[in-house]
Amino acid sequence: QEQLVESGGGVVQPGRSLRLSCAASGFYFSDYGMHWVRQAPGKELEWVAGIWNDGSRKYYVDSVEGRFAVSRENYNNILNLQMNSLRVEDTAVYYCARAGHSSLWNSYFHSWGQGTLVTVSS
Amino acid sequence: QSALTQPASVSGSPGQSISISCTGTSSDIGSFNYVSWYQHIPDKAPKLMIFDVSDRPSGVSNRFSGSKSGNTASLTISGLQAEDEADYYCSSYSGSGTPYVFGTGTKVTVL
Numbered sequence: 001q002e003q004l005v006e007s008g009g010g011v012v013q014p015g016r017s018l019r020l021s022c023a024a025s026g027f028y029f030s031d032y033g034m035h036w037v038r039q040a041p042g043k044e045l046e047w048v049a050g051i052w053n054d055g056s057r058k059y060y061v062d063s064v065e066g067r068f069a070v071s072r073e074n075y076n077n078i079l080n081l082q083m084n085s086l087r088v089e090d091t092a093v094y095y096c097a098r099a100g101h102s103s104l105w106n107s108y109f110h111s112w113g114q115g116t117l118v119t120v121s122s
Numbered sequence: 123q124s125a126l127t128q129p130a131s132v133s134g135s136p137g138q139s140i141s142i143s144c145t146g147t148s149s150d151i152g153s154f155n156y157v158s159w160y161q162h163i164p165d166k167a168p169k170l171m172i173f174d175v176s177d178r179p180s181g182v183s184n185r186f187s188g189s190k191s192g193n194t195a196s197l198t199i200s201g202l203q204a205e206d207e208a209d210y211y212c213s214s215y216s217g218s219g220t221p222y223v224f225g226t227g228t229k230v231t232v233l
Contacts, residue, residue, distance in 0.1 A: 037224075044224050045168075045213070045224040059221065095168065100173065104221065105215065108156065108158035108174070108213065108215075109168075109170060111167075112170075
């Protein structure tokens with residue numbers, strides 16, 4: 001059974017950094033693209049970042065480009081999201097999700113973790 | 123990229139059928155057959171219910187079905203059950219720019 005477990009969330013001041021991780025199990029991690037999706041309080045889901053199955057290509061929503069960095073450790077089945085220069089508007093529950101196939105495009109979010117809450121506040 | 127538009131809430135009695143609409147634009151739903159639907163119960167992981175407009179993942183009840191016409195997609199739940207009570211979100215691939223856009227979400231209540 002596929003499982004995704006996020007960790008690393010917490011409360012952080014504006015301008016500081018936080019690193020999220022997502023531990024995957026139950027499927028061949030290196031075969032699939034992976035995404036980060038977030039949901040701010042009272043708002044809809046928002047796609048944040050994605051990485052190809054082999055880590056060769058990475059993409060970001062404009063609002064986090066240059067501040068967030070997605071990476072993966074295929075030997076450990078781990079997905080990471082390094083978040084720098086955090087802003088109040090980054091406050092959200094962050095979910096990792098498996099893509100439908102190896103690339104990120106023409107696809108869907110096959111399985112999800114339960115999410116980890118990031119609160120950016122002074 | 124704007125969020126896809128869904129009704130805030132839909133309700134029905136057990137055994138009834140309900141439909142949830144998801145309206146986008148010619149840049150997302152209207153251009154691609156990559157609409158998906160997710161069931162989200164608070165504090166649980168969202169669950170894929172429909173992908174590629176009308177395909178069901180293994181393990182999802184055939185009471186759930188999807189369709190699309192023009193810029194609007196729909197999720198239909200037939201034979202409504204108490205366990206179907208949840209928030210439902212649609213999503214569409216949108217090509218360039220932000221590649222995925224989500225709907226505003228619909229709370230389904232079983233009366």
